[in-house]
Amino acid sequence: MSLAKLTIPEHFNPEKVGEVWRVSYADRAREARLWAQQHQISRSCEDRVRVGLLLIDVQNTFCIPGFELFVAGRSGNGAVEDNRRLCEFIYRHLHILTDVIPTMDTHRAMQIFHPVFWINDSGEHPAPMSNLELADIEAGKWRINPEVLPNLPTAIDPQAYAFHYVRELTRDSKYPLTIWPYHALLGGISHALVSAVEEACFFHSIARYSATEYEMKGNNPLTENYSVLQPEVLTNANGEAIAQRNIELVDRLLNYDLLLVAGQAKSHCVAWTLNDLCDEIRSRDRKLARKVYLLEDCTSAVVVPGQVDFTDLADETFTRCAELGMHRVRSIDPIETWEGISEGLC
Template identity: 55%
Template sequence: MNTITQLPLPSFFDSSTVGEVWRVPYQDRAMQAKEWAKRWHLQPAAKDKTRICLMAIDVQNTFCIPKFELFVGGRSGTGAIDDNQRLCEFIYHNLGTITEIAPTMDTHTAMQIFHPFFWINDAGEHPTPAATMITLGDVQKGVWKVNPAVAFSLVNGNYLALQNHAFHYVKKLEDEGKYPLTIWPYHSVLGGIGHALVSAVEEALFFHNLARNSQTRFEIKGGNPLTENYSVLRPEVLESADGRPIAQKNTRFIQKLLDFDAVIIAGQAKSHCVAWTIDDLLTEIQAKDPDLAKKVYLLEDCTSPVVIPGIIDFSDQANAAFDRFAKAGMHLVKSTDALETWPGLSL
């Protein structure tokens, strides 16, 4: 059964290190998790009466550590650090109530459609990351073209097919009213330190895993070189220019989420990967049963929007999206509120 009592923070948790990268001492934490479970009478998650999933979206160094590639500072400048401090505290306080934690992992390689090397202009220059959005008009006019150097690795040298896909891709985004193709800095690169979970969050997840006998369920996204993948539930574009599928919805994970009694969502960034994931989840819910939206809880104080000072600020778009989710039946909550006070949540 779920433990309703809010637990204290373990002594090893140091909020001042949330914005830093360090090695989690796994064996020490494993022993402490066993002792913690005994001390606070924590039951295995399999015995939970109300099954609660915490989905932590892209809580990775690349988005959450200052001076990394895409640090999400929000308007405060320290957004992701503050969010992750609250997220860690939320996990520890509710260790006996959270049944399972599912972190998503943005996962990329160098040659992908949203990275600078994929594109080139007549001067042989690549687009400036974070400051360039490639529109349908740009591709039609030849302002930006697919870099011939990527064709060998991505499509066995068929450059024309890749150029056709690029035109189809930006047109599809425009036709569906999505953001134009944004060229991002190289980030979340598989095998790199930026891809790893934030150390303090990884520690909290590992501790929950062993204290509750509940395997952390990692969800990998973003490896397809021919499409963006903000949402963990589906890529931005699913088919090629000739109609052949290049990607698919994550139907397995969608069903897994809907099987829980409650789904709590946090992570980065509120304006992009978080909003896109929630939007896709809401689409699936409305197609199946709109009342299921009531089982979704959005941790407003554990997510921040993309803000690049002097260049772009997605705060208003992120807030508008969350307002729309709330009107559809999802709950906007704070990590500091006791779970037993959350609307509709029966523990």
């Protein structure tokens, strides 16, 4: 298999990566077939070495300036810069990418991390970006809003579940329950994949006859789902299952000969997905870590100047992944310089 870079199609405009627009599917489909013929690109089903590209939550809500949870990184424009490099990487290495697997953070208004889910004695909802600590719940400062109960998929004891849920988060030493702005709402523009990335995925799909494998996550109103591989809390206060790990996705990802990972945010959904993936690898075979490549210049941490900066915590996660055997690489470096890549592809 040739590792030589391909040319970037003429339609790609790096200046538009931070904008929202309609992909011209008919034009891109026609161009993709001609481009594949020009570069003698085979169908993905013929790949001897199967390469998966996992794109974690590359959606407008996280990646477009002005949207609800834009991941700025330390540069102030992190997600946009990441996606420029990501699109260029997809186009230049389309011939070796068997599948693209974008995950989609998928929410509705009445979910446990949105303001309307909680209420105090004054009828107020918690402010976006505030944290609900266990002590707040125990003191009765916040309780589950009774008006949301008829909309839940299963009946719960709201007081018991509130205590149980926040205790579970505290016990696992993760972040406290964060109340996020309404974001990634199903059917809304913030939920959609970034236009330039969607275009690249569609182009890949047509050029290689490879269906883009969209993976929805985060739509259970009773639990958060930072990790792509499993929700944060899996049971109710009685120990009954309310959610489960996505074993089917785990198996699919670890079945690739090589797995590349990018997306947003490095400090949250990417980091927690990698933590869960590392746990799976430890339980199965530590050698599996060697086929995972982390595209470090296609992901950024959550940074709010003067308030929070999760960059160092994100880097600690990537360091632990590297210690297990995963590779930290940059998309802009020649792929043949990546450690172990030649042996993996040839």
